[in-house]
Every structure is written in C-alpha cells, then in structure tokens.
Amino acid sequence: MITIKVQKQFGDCGMDFNLTIPSKGITAIFGRSGAGKTSLIKLFSGLHMPDSGVVSIKDRRLFVQEGTRNKPSVNVPIHKRNIGYVFQEPRLFPHYSVKGNLNYGVKQADQSYFERVTKLLGIESLLERQPNALSGGEQQRVAIARALLSKPDILIMDEPLASLDLPRKKEVMPFLEKLTQEVEIPILYVTHSLSEVLRLADHMVLLANGRVAASDTIENIWASKLMRPWQSFSEQSSIFEAVVQQHHEEYALTQVALTANSSLWVQGIDAEQGAKVRVQIRANDVSVTLDAPQRTSIRNILKATISDIEASISHGKKSVSVTLDVGEKKPLFANITPWALDELELTIGQKVYVQIKGVSVTQKDMSLMHDL
Numbered sequence: 001m002i003t004i005k006v007q008k009q010f011g012d013c014g015m016d017f018n019l020t021i022p023s024k025g026i027t028a029i030f031g032r033s034g035a036g037k038t039s040l041i042k043l044f045s046g047l048h049m050p051d052s053g054v055v056s057i058k059d060r061r062l063f064v065q066e067g068t069r070n071k072p073s074v075n076v077p078i079h080k081r082n083i084g085y086v087f088q089e090p091r092l093f094p095h096y097s098v099k100g101n102l103n104y105g106v107k108q109a110d111q112s113y114f115e116r117v118t119k120l121l122g123i124e125s126l127l128e129r130q131p132n133a134l135s136g137g138e139q140q141r142v143a144i145a146r147a148l149l150s151k152p153d154i155l156i157m158d159e160p161l162a163s164l165d166l167p168r169k170k171e172v173m174p175f176l177e178k179l180t181q182e183v184e185i186p187i188l189y190v191t192h193s194l195s196e197v198l199r200l201a202d203h204m205v206l207l208a209n210g211r212v213a214a215s216d217t218i219e220n221i222w223a224s225k226l227m228r229p230w231q232s233f234s235e236q237s238s239i240f241e242a243v244v245q246q247h248h249e250e251y252a253l254t255q256v257a258l259t260a261n262s263s264l265w266v267q268g269i270d271a272e273q274g275a276k277v278r279v280q281i282r283a284n285d286v287s288v289t290l291d292a293p294q295r296t297s298i299r300n301i302l303k304a305t306i307s308d309i310e311a312s313i314s315h316g317k318k319s320v321s322v323t324l325d326v327g328e329k330k331p332l333f334a335n336i337t338p339w340a341l342d343e344l345e346l347t348i349g350q351k352v353y354v355q356i357k358g359v360s361v362t363q364k365d366m367s368l369m370h371d372l
Contacts, residue, residue, distance in 0.1 A: 006053030031207035084152030285358035
C-alpha cells in the first residue's frame, strides 16, 4: 500500500491528507482547482516538505516526522525516492534526440526493457528525431516513456493531457489505456477530466479544501452524492464493473454480468469469458415500469428495488432522480418526470422493472456506445 498521512501549512491554507491507496493500478487524484491535488503530489514526491506526518511506498518510508517542532527522522532526498514524474508539458531536452531523452536518467542499460517501453508507447520510429520535429502527442509519449525507463517504484502523472488539443488527446489516450494494462507499478494520475478518470482509473481520491473527501473504487465514489457537483441532472449516470459471460455470434452481442443475478447485453466485445469491463449507464437512458415489459425492442430489462427518490428544482423545472438497487446494493440511477412519479405512485422499497436503452462499455483500449 501507499501511505500519505501529512500536514502542511501554506500561509493561511492548511493541508491535512490522510490517505492509503492501492500499490497497483491507476489512482485518479480529482477535485476542484485549489483543492490540493498538486500540493498532495508535491508533498509525496518531496518537492514540498510536510510539517509532520508519514510518506511510504509499501514498506519503504520516504518521510517521517512526528510533531511540527521536530526534525524529520526520515527524509529521503527527491533524487533517491525513485519516483517517475510526467508533467503537463513534455519538458524534453531540445538538444537531445528522442533516444537521448529516453536514456537520460537510466541507471542501468536494459535493452529488452527499452524495446518493450518504446513499443508500448509507439515511438520506435521516432528514436533518431529531435523533439521539435514531433507533434505534441508524440512529445508527451516520449516523456512518459522516459519516466518509465528510469524504472520507478511509482509513476506520477500531473494532468498529462491538459496541454494537448482534442485530436492529440485522442492520439495519446489509447497508449495510456495500454499503460494501465501492461505496467505493473502504481500510477497517481492527477486530472480535471472525468472522462479520463472513467477510462483509465481503478481507484479515485476526491479532494476538497486540502482534505481527502473520499478514497474508494471509481464505482463507489461515482455513485455517491459527493459527485453531484460535477454532473448536471442530464449527465447523471451509473458505473459498474462487469464480467464477460458469453458472446452471441449471430447478433454480434456480448453478455456481461453486473451481479450474480443480473446481466446486460452489449455490443460485441473482443474479450474472453471472465474478462472485466466497465459499464456506464446514463440515467436518462433508464425507464421504470411496474409490470414486466412484453414484446419490447429493449433487450436489457432488470428487476430492481427502489432505494431512494430525490426530487429537485432547477431553473424553475422539477426533476426526479430514482435510485434503484439491481442486486448486491449496486445503485442504478433513473431520471423520470414528476408526472411519471405521481402516476406510478413510486415509493421506496417498491419492486419494479427497469428498461435500459443506452450502455457505454470501456475495456482497456476500446470505448463504444450503443443502444439496445
């Protein structure tokens, strides 16, 4: 596990982080501007020294200081912490070739690892070129490869796509998705983009006012009310980790299990049985019915129990969000009209059926949307 339990006073602004995160996979660091995202990673990496606290990676302590008046008993220098860092800007050395940039900071030559990383990032053909001859997306891929080639214990990515325009982001994103599958070291990924979080991260840390508001799986945080400020009523959705069950070759569909007793049909996925995928369902694509639908074009119909009903008014318009338990306490959100709420006389604890039209599936380096 990675532990960050530190305190730091920046003028009138106090930071107090108490956080333990997984030692594998991508952990997204998310929050509003000024929430403390950059401060957190600088305190972790040693760019800022905490007033007190503990920083460690697995059993290796990087910083220990008990009490604000004491000197730290452990304070590993930045260059010895073995942390890879990818900034918003590539920060390549203009007088070095791509190969020279990649080898900068390499402690011991490892040709097979070099070839693996350059292939992973798709930069094998760029090695003899100069940085000014690369696109923004290519430069950032070189920067990521350079960080990996130092063989760090952990990789920090500080909004690595923020400086890129949309076409370049689309260029880099598939390589980042491959990174999540093939790189075994933990990655801290700082971002303002929820779409990046959903496509890349396994774990999520939500920061607010220099504190940890939540630290959990993407699915659990996404389902919590803490995420409401980042989603308008029309953008509300549910996230599930699902498992591939079977393929329907004739109709090019794949069945994925949400729970032990509920599953969905989605557009065909090139994945073996048992593979994990992430399913996103927009609340506007979910309808509620009291009776089991008959002779309908909708393929995905689930039994559910209403666990919450929340009515709100925005810009003079009333809206209703219904939370449905589809099994194993996994929440599915549905947006309905006040008219439907009154006519169906929905109540908490009521058994209903839900029809799901739109399903978005993300599986490593693929993303698709379809209606069923």
